[in-house]
Amino acid sequence: MKVAILSATPEVYAEGLRGRPDVEVVATAGWDAFEPVLRAAEAGARVLCEYPSAVKETDLKAVVDAGGDRLTFASPACHGEAFAVVRKGIADGGIGELTTILGSLDTSADGGVLGAAAPHLLDLADAVLGGEPAQQVYAQTNSVLGGQSAESAAVLTVRYRSGQVASFDLRRDPAGTGRPTVTLIGDKASVQYDAGPKLLDGVDDALGGEDLLSLLLRDFLSEGDAPAPNGEAALRTFRIIQAAYESAQTGQPVDLA
Structure with a gap:
């Protein structure tokens, strides 16, 4: 291959x-x-x-x-086997009708957090919502942390056409794991997916969870349908981020066609 x-x-x-x-x-x-x-x-x-x-x-x-x-x-958290269980549970009606997605991600990556962190949360939302297009995007940013001109923190809110709302908290942190956490709220229950849980051993905290890179490469090389974002999903995510930058500049929500 x-x-x-x-x-x-x-x-x-x-x-x-x-x-x-x-x-x-x-x-x-x-x-x-x-x-x-x-x-x-x-x-x-x-x-x-x-x-x-x-x-x-x-x-x-x-x-x-x-x-x-x-x-x-490359959106490793989409390949987590725990995430597959969460997706199936939602599809089977385990939390009722999905209404709200709350997520957070701390990243040590260079550049603005909208570009470096938001895609990994948006991809999880896109996978759970089955590619539902975004209708409106609103973002607030600041560059207080890190002393760089690019945004070091942001709040991103996305309203989807079927009525679901996603809200994400994004921050730059030198110790950031780059692994997202999302809480998916339905009208009957809620469920949380943490792509990088902490393992406590009594001495220090260690990043635990699955080997997401290996799972990503496994699915990338497989002949079946991979759970990671394909090109069309990436374009949806890209357009949301571009709208987020526009919203952050104007202070107003941005409607997507």
Whole structure:
């Protein structure tokens, strides 16, 4: 299987693929020079992408169109086996009708938290809602933390067309895990999914939970339908984030077509 990786740190994923006799990494690149990956996708390679911190929608769509159903965006929390249980429970009516999604994520990644953290929460919401389009986006940001011009904290609220509302708390933290927590609230019950639970051993706190990167790569290489966001889901997430930046600048909600 030929694989291309579109990431600022492709070695993170390439390391997990190294040694697999059936996998050949044929191209790696960042979004600032993504043409080698685009050509590999057009030639039939399977493509694993990270969300771009800054890119035109036309560039993102070019990669999505070239990758087709061979394209997966790296959103590790979507691959958690615990998340699969949560999704099934919601689909089976375990919490009644889903009305509200609350989420939080602390990230140590560079750049603004809307671009670095929001996609991982939005992807979880998109998966639970089955690709329901967003109707309205509202965001507030500040750059008090970290001393950088990019936003270091944000609150993002998304209203979906079927009436559900998602609200996310995003922060930059040098000790941030980059693993999201979401609470899904229905009209009968609620359930929480924590992609990076703390394990207490009496001495210190350790990040526990599943090996999400291994689960991501497993699903990426599988022939079946992967639970991670495909190109169309990534475009939905990208448009929400662009609307969030506009809302943060204007102080007003932004309607999506």
